[in-house]
Amino acid sequence: MKRVELGKTGIEVSRLGIGTGTGLPSGHCAQALMDKKELARLLLYALDRGINLWDTAFQYNTYPHIKEALRQVSRKDVVLTTKFSAANEKETIRDFNITLKDLNTDYIDVCLLHGVRTDTELQMRSGAFNAMVKLKKEGKVRAVGLSSHGLGALKSILEMPEIDLVWARVNYSGLNMDTGCLGMYDQMASVYWLKKCYKLLPEGVKSLIRPKANTQPIPEDAHKEVTDTLKHIYSQSKGIVGMKVLAEGMLREDAEKAIKYVNSLPFVDSFIIGMLNKKEIDENCSIVNTGILSKERNMSMLNPHNA
Numbered sequence: 001m002k003r004v005e006l007g008k009t010g011i012e013v014s015r016l017g018i019g020t021g022t023g024l025p026s027g028h029c030a031q032a033l034m035d036k037k038e039l040a041r042l043l044l045y046a047l048d049r050g051i052n053l054w055d056t057a058f059q060y061n062t063y064p065h066i067k068e069a070l071r072q073v074s075r076k077d078v079v080l081t082t083k084f085s086a087a088n089e090k091e092t093i094r095d096f097n098i099t100l101k102d103l104n105t106d107y108i109d110v111c112l113l114h115g116v117r118t119d120t121e122l123q124m125r126s127g128a129f130n131a132m133v134k135l136k137k138e139g140k141v142r143a144v145g146l147s148s149h150g151l152g153a154l155k156s157i158l159e160m161p162e163i164d165l166v167w168a169r170v171n172y173s174g175l176n177m178d179t180g181c182l183g184m185y186d187q188m189a190s191v192y193w194l195k196k197c198y199k200l201l202p203e204g205v206k207s208l209i210r211p212k213a214n215t216q217p218i219p220e221d222a223h224k225e226v227t228d229t230l231k232h233i234y235s236q237s238k239g240i241v242g243m244k245v246l247a248e249g250m251l252r253e254d255a256e257k258a259i260k261y262v263n264s265l266p267f268v269d270s271f272i273i274g275m276l277n278k279k280e281i282d283e284n285c286s287i288v289n290t291g292i293l294s295k296e297r298n299m300s301m302l303n304p305h306n307a
């Protein structure tokens, strides 16, 4: 499996990474429901095939599984990425320390703000981001960034030199990708009381203020806006990792087309897919390994104004 550098971080990852946070309709994480040893075996199987990028988050409940897998390998052979949803600096440091303990490691390769939707939300969570920058200075983290869940957040990255990399939702269909058209809940997700009260609201009100974003693909011009923004981010030498390549499984019938599409994007360093069995790992490795890869950074070609 081809290795690439994530932006200018010096972190070398496989072109294909493995996700451990695939959501089920029930709201549970598919990998968290797996037996600890079973997911550990799957992660080790992926590593054997060259997949060294393992993605998790404080919220996925897959730390026990990853700890079990890490126990059986040399720590430096794996690039571990995790994400935090804590609102401020103090809580982020607390969750980071729990993470180190739960994974039985003394550093994390990549720390991300989890699922940021808007510019305002990014500003409201600046304390949490500062915590990650501090941890990087202390040598406990190698690179920092965010996972984007909205076009506003994605665009803000262009104004933030401290951000090393981004996890961005990208696939050929436009399903499950970032948009600027968010429901009231997602626009106001940084408002503490709304988050707290959300669970108590009747279902009808919930679906009104938080319509399901993934049932419709974003329009073609919005898709272009996302990819142009990603080209621009990439031209700033930041790393880009694609996610939702199969739109949470909605593109499973077109898996080959979906993987070939992302594999062909010159501004995507690497991409993670939630793979739940060995067959998916084998299939996806084979598609990625046979793809034509032109990963040389060519800034003039990637300038969105020349695109």
Ligand SMILES: NC(=O)c1ccc[n+]([C@@H]2O[C@H](COP(=O)([O-])OP(=O)(O)OC[C@H]3O[C@@H](n4cnc5c(N)ncnc54)[C@H](OP(=O)(O)O)[C@@H]3O)[C@@H](O)[C@H]2O)c1
Pocket: 018, 019, 020, 021, 022, 023, 055, 056, 083, 114, 115, 147, 148, 149, 167, 243, 244, 245, 246, 247, 248, 249, 250, 251, 252, 253, 255, 272, 273, 274, 275, 276, 279, 280, 281, 283, 284
């Ligand atoms: N905010 C964030 O930062 C965020 C949020 C969510 C997830 N993530 C990360 O991104 C990762 C990827 O997202 P995801 O898992 O939600 O979605 P995804 O990678 O787009 O889709 C995963 C689904 O694709 C299917 N699949 C994989 N390989 C296949 C193949 N060869 N043929 C047919 N189907 C195949 C599997 O479906 P089956 O069920 O049929 O096996 C799996 O459930 C997550 O695991 C997580 O690590 C990040």
